[in-house]
Amino acid sequence: xxxxxxxxxxxxxxxxxxxxxxxxxxxxxxxxxxxxxxxxxxxxxxxxxxxxxxxxxxxxxxxxxxxxxxxxxxxxxxxxxxxxxxxxxxxxxxxxxxxxxxxxxxxxxxxxxxxxxxxxxxxxxxxxxxxxxxxxxxxxxxxxxxxxxxxxxxxxxxxxxxxxxxxxxxxxxxxxxxxxx
Numbered sequence: 001x002x003x004x005x006x007x008x009x010x011x012x013x014x015x016x017x018x019x020x021x022x023x024x025x026x027x028x029x030x031x032x033x034x035x036x037x038x039x040x041x042x043x044x045x046x047x048x049x050x051x052x053x054x055x056x057x058x059x060x061x062x063x064x065x066x067x068x069x070x071x072x073x074x075x076x077x078x079x080x081x082x083x084x085x086x087x088x089x090x091x092x093x094x095x096x097x098x099x100x101x102x103x104x105x106x107x108x109x110x111x112x113x114x115x116x117x118x119x120x121x122x123x124x125x126x127x128x129x130x131x132x133x134x135x136x137x138x139x140x141x142x143x144x145x146x147x148x149x150x151x152x153x154x155x156x157x158x159x160x161x162x163x164x165x166x167x168x169x170x171x172x173x174x175x176x177x178x179x180x181x
Contacts, residue, residue: 001053003080005091006042011073011081014056018072021047031146034131034153047071055080098123114171121164128157 003011009032013024021043028038050056055077058069073081098120105113131154138147 001049003050003084004042004046005036006038007046007050007055008081008084009036009038010043010046010050010071011055011077011084014071014073015078015081018059018070020061020068020070022068024071030134034127035149050077096120110171114168117164117168117171121161121168124157124161124164128154128161131157 009028010024013019013027019027021040024043024047025038025040028036028043032038047056047058051058051071053076055074056071057074058071061068061070098116101116102113102120105116108116131150134150135147135154138150141147
């Protein structure tokens with residue numbers, strides 16, 4: 001059975017501690033969503049597939065009158081997660097709407113294209129600040145890897161903001177004059 005990236009996100013989250021689908025989504029929203037998001041529409045079907053494959057097991061854990069299933073990783077799930085972690089990354093996907101807009105910016109006036117870069121820069125600076133706000137909480141964790149990833153995200157967003165600034169300056173440079181013969 002081939003697993004999706006979302007399945008591995010789920011295995012990683014329940015490896016750390018048993019969680020409900022809602023708790024998995026909350027954990028994703030506070031950690032991996034900055035580089036690998038997962039929606040409820042992905043999480044719940046994957047939980048069902050993982051459970052059918054014997055990689056996680058669910059236990060009823062109602063809260064009041066509300067049904068709730070908490071999933072824990074199985075031995076086979078642990079093995080699958082570790083095997084996947086040992087493989088080199090297979091994708092290098094980045095979804096960045098600003099880059100997509102910039103790619104087609106020749107449909108706009110030059111000053112509007114520059115606004116795309118400015119908006120991208122501001123977005124990256126804001127994101128970097130939000131990530132810095134998480135740094136102290138992650139620094140207190142015993143597991144060093146989430147902090148490493150967080151710091152990588154901070155550095156990447158700061159680099160990206162600088163790149164936007166450099167590209168804006170490039171667009172603002174006067175075009176070289178053609179010499180007449």
